Amino acid sequence: MTGKTIVITSGKGGVGKTTTTANIGAGLALRGHRVVVIDTDIGLRNLDVVMGLENRIVFDLIDIIEGQCKMHQGMIRDRHNYELYLIPAAQTRDKNCIEAEQLTALCRSLEAEFDYILIDCPAGIEQGFKNAIAPAHEAVIVTTPEVSAIRDADRVIGLLEAQGLRRPRLIINRYRPGMVKRGDMMGQDDIVDLLAVDILGVVPADDRLILATNQGVPVIHDRRAPSGAAFSRIAARIDGEDVPIMNLEPRNGVMDKICAIMGINRGAYSHA
Amino acid sequence: MPETKVVQVTGRGHNINLAIDDAVPLEEVVHSLRSHLGGNGSLYSSGVISVNVGRRMLEKEQLTRIKELLEKESGVTVSSFWCPPEVLQRALSENVGFGVEVALGDTNGHAAPPPADQREVLHNDPAFLAKEKTAPIKDLPGPAANDAGPEPDAPPTPPADETAESTPGPERGGPALLIKTSCRSGEVITHPGDIVVVADVNPGAELIADGDIIVLGRLRGFAHAGASGNLKAVIVATRLDAHRLQIGPHTGVEPAGQPQSKSQPSGPRIAFLRRQSVFVAPFNGRFDGHAGGTLYDG
Numbered sequence: 098m099t100g101k102t103i104v105i106t107s108g109k110g111g112v113g114k115t116t117t118t119a120n121i122g123a124g125l126a127l128r129g130h131r132v133v134v135i136d137t138d139i140g141l142r143n144l145d146v147v148m149g150l151e152n153r154i155v156f157d158l159i160d161i162i163e164g165q166c167k168m169h170q171g172m173i174r175d176r177h178n179y180e181l182y183l184i185p186a187a188q189t190r191d192k193n194c195i196e197a198e199q200l201t202a203l204c205r206s207l208e209a210e211f212d213y214i215l216i217d218c219p220a221g222i223e224q225g226f227k228n229a230i231a232p233a234h235e236a237v238i239v240t241t242p243e244v245s246a247i248r249d250a251d252r253v254i255g256l257l258e259a260q261g262l263r264r265p266r267l268i269i270n271r272y273r274p275g276m277v278k279r280g281d282m283m284g285q286d287d288i289v290d291l292l293a294v295d296i297l298g299v300v301p302a303d304d305r306l307i308l309a310t311n312q313g314v315p316v317i318h319d320r321r322a323p324s325g326a327a328f329s330r331i332a333a334r335i336d337g338e339d340v341p342i343m344n345l346e347p348r349n350g351v352m353d354k355i356c357a358i359m360g361i362n363r364g365a366y367s368h369a
Numbered sequence: 370m371p372e373t374k375v376v377q378v379t380g381r382g383h384n385i386n387l388a389i390d391d392a393v394p395l396e397e398v399v400h401s402l403r404s405h406l407g408g409n410g411s412l413y414s415s416g417v418i419s420v421n422v423g424r425r426m427l428e429k430e431q432l433t434r435i436k437e438l439l440e441k442e443s444g445v446t447v448s449s450f451w452c453p454p455e456v457l458q459r460a461l462s463e464n465v466g467f468g469v470e471v472a473l474g475d476t477n478g479h480a481a482p483p484p485a486d487q488r489e490v491l492h493n494d495p496a497f498l499a500k501e502k503t504a505p506i507k508d509l510p511g512p513a514a515n516d517a518g519p520e521p522d523a524p525p526t527p528p529a530d531e532t533a534e535s536t537p538g539p540e541r542g543g544p545a546l547l548i549k550t551s552c553r554s555g556e557v558i559t560h561p562g563d564i565v566v567v568a569d570v571n572p573g574a575e576l577i578a579d580g581d582i583i584v585l586g587r588l589r590g591f592a593h594a595g596a597s598g599n600l601k602a603v604i605v606a607t608r609l610d611a612h613r614l615q616i617g618p619h620t621g622v623e624p625a626g627q628p629q630s631k632s633q634p635s636g637p638r639i640a641f642l643r644r645q646s647v648f649v650a651p652f653n654g655r656f657d658g659h660a661g662g663t664l665y666d667g
Binding site: 248249251252254255256258291293 | 554
């Protein structure tokens with residue numbers, strides 16, 4: 098088995114890299130793949146919290162790399178009934194404790210056993226970023242429709258291309274179709290146009306996602322959450338399935354208004 | 370006139386062209402060059418020349434060696450090295466840098482991929498780009514530069530060469546750098562001639578050219594034309610949305626309070642200097658003789 102290593106990065110912090118990593122990991126595992134997610138944000142670990150695995154951590158990435166435990170000891174299995182494993186970051190160390198070569202070697206040995214290795218990249222473009230992108234075959238950029246996040250995404254795409262990671266794919270997170278329609282937010286076409294990369298998916302802003310994250314359950318398990326549906330489709334696209342990218346539009350047709358008056362919840366978005 | 374296969378001398382008047390076969394190993398070139406210059410040393414007494422390295426990918430030491438050889442054996446001063454823009458492009462895109470003699474299949478070149486962030490280095494260090502990527506620095510290869518520059522004291526080349534072709538047509542400027550991919554935030558592209566970008570220049574990117582800058586796309590980064598002091602340099606973009614421009618030493622900042630690209634026409638625009646200030650006007654297809662335009666106050 099030869100797995101594929103994908104780095105999830107953004108440049109700017111707080112745009113949803115970790116949430117995206119957890120959900121894509123869960124999504125690929127739900128599709129029957131063996132998946133391992135690696136948190137490389139050493140010193141600021143989060144992925145374990147988002148996945149609800151924080152109290153199971155015994156060993157971490159540094160322990161594995163330094164040989165203080167076996168690779169399998171350092172991997173935490175997800176609470177759900179599928180093949181998803183987490184390698185958490187060390188909280189008491191910093192980004193300079195590992196070398197890009199060590200992480201690459203770890204990923205190469207994981208690729209022998211797993212279908213997908215997802216690397217949650219730290220914010221910034223310093224050593225932690227360079228370590229995280231070194232082992233990757235593919236890159237996924239997460240951005241929000243804000244100029245600051247897009248600027249950073251642009252920079253990161255440039256750095257990834259310099260690293261030989263051609264054609265990174267883009268996820269637009271926290272998208273608000275209503276605001277886009279009013280002209281208060283950049284639309285997905287504008288963003289794709291500016292960044293000149295392929296789009297992998299659009300995740301609508303969704304309160305249920307915040308709720309799920311706080312509960313430590315990836316939102317992809319929430320069937321009623323539009324963001325979860327978006328992540329399912331993103332996982333399918335990563336898996337090679339041809340799922341069309343839809344334009345998010347708020348529902349405001351005649352039927353929608355009638356339903357709204359009658360109090361029927363048809364979901365805020367037609368599709369994502 | 371000693372005319373080896375490797376080094377061929379052509380010239381007219383003050384313009385002398387030493388054409389060197391691109392496909393010959395460097396050692397042979399050095400040998401032929403030395404014997405040619407040794408035999409005709411008195412012909413070349415002084416002057417400043419620029420050297421076109423052609424399709425060759427040369428290492429830094431090799432460039433130094435050629436420079437030393439030329440300066441020692443003749444008396445000319447080598448001011449710059451340059452190469453065709455497509456070579457520069459290839460060097461950038463393939464990340465071969467200047468470390469490999471690709472065309473010759475030199476086995477002692479770096480077979481392994483270059484250091485990971487080489488492209489970043491290339492873009493982020495203007496001095497590196499200008500010097501090592503062997504693009505023209507001061508003396509453009511056009512006749513304008515040649516007339517002034519090389520060998521004013523040296524006698525013309527032997528009569529036998531008078532029939533040979535001279536350097537290319539007049540007033541066409543030096544080679545331009547053609548960029549076909551988006552210039553992204555953080556990229557700095559420096560070129561001693563014109564720069565043509567057939568893509569967008571995103572905010573945070575910088576273009577610095579000694580000549581003009583043409584953007585067939587949206588210019589939103591910083592552009593500096595005429596960086597070596599050419600006040601006639603212009604910046605043209607099909608969508609000129611940059612907040613800050615510079616031509617020669619003069620900086621222009623987009624006037625405040627203008628709702629961006631809503632009130633003004635969206636066609637191509639040109640930035641030029643008038644009375645030491647940067648003006649931006651709709652581009653009417655001409656590179657000189659502008660009137661009107663919006664003042665971009667420094």
